[in-house]
Amino acid sequence: MLRFLKAAQLDKKHYQKLEHLAFYLIELCLVECEALKLKPSQLCASALYVARCTLQMTPAWTPLLLKHARYDVSQFRDCAEMILRFQKSARSGQLKVTYEKYMRSDLSGVAAIKPLVV
Template identity: 65%
Template sequence: MFRLNIPTPYVFMLRFLKAAQSDRKLENLSFYLIELCLVKYEALSFKASLLAASAIYVARCTLHMTPAWTPLLCKHAHYEESQLRACANMILKFQKVASTGPLMVTYEKYAHPEHSRVTEITPIEKLPQ
């Protein structure tokens, strides 16, 4: 018996976070950003792998980690930093309005200490050039 499933961003997120050599805060912020995408129609136009990679990229930028996109992440995700730009800008937009939207469940979930209170982190103004 075979079971074929379409991979979700979560599957890619686990792999890419290992390549990012992430800590708890980066993990929580990345998962927060990807969960914001789950309820947005606009996010459906991107591949699951690109959503996961872009969420990690936005999280690393938000936490001022340098470089924002490492060679190891590039190798494992198969995306160059330039390929992340459109999706990452969309995710950043979602992050900026998360506290004011009608669906506050994700925002409230990540405001708790067990999720490192990542909603309290101020989103960056714009992605690096």
């Protein structure tokens, strides 16, 4: 994840929010059996993609991200949709510890960001 975030090439202000949101999304995957069947690199690429889309960063997937992640959007679209489902249910799910953790201001309160509407 850190390698992919570095490849995103953002200034410090935008980097921190993207980093927090991407890590929030990937942590949501840790307790989902469905996610554990996938490669960690695919989960990281998908979480970063969902985070960039959520924060309305354009382009959502850059040639440099493609080079470092070695995944095209078409290769992780299903995974990204799965992560988006996890994000949408995080607030109301039984396991709220990750949601509550990422509501903290030191983690940019990224859990409060509205999930994408697809």
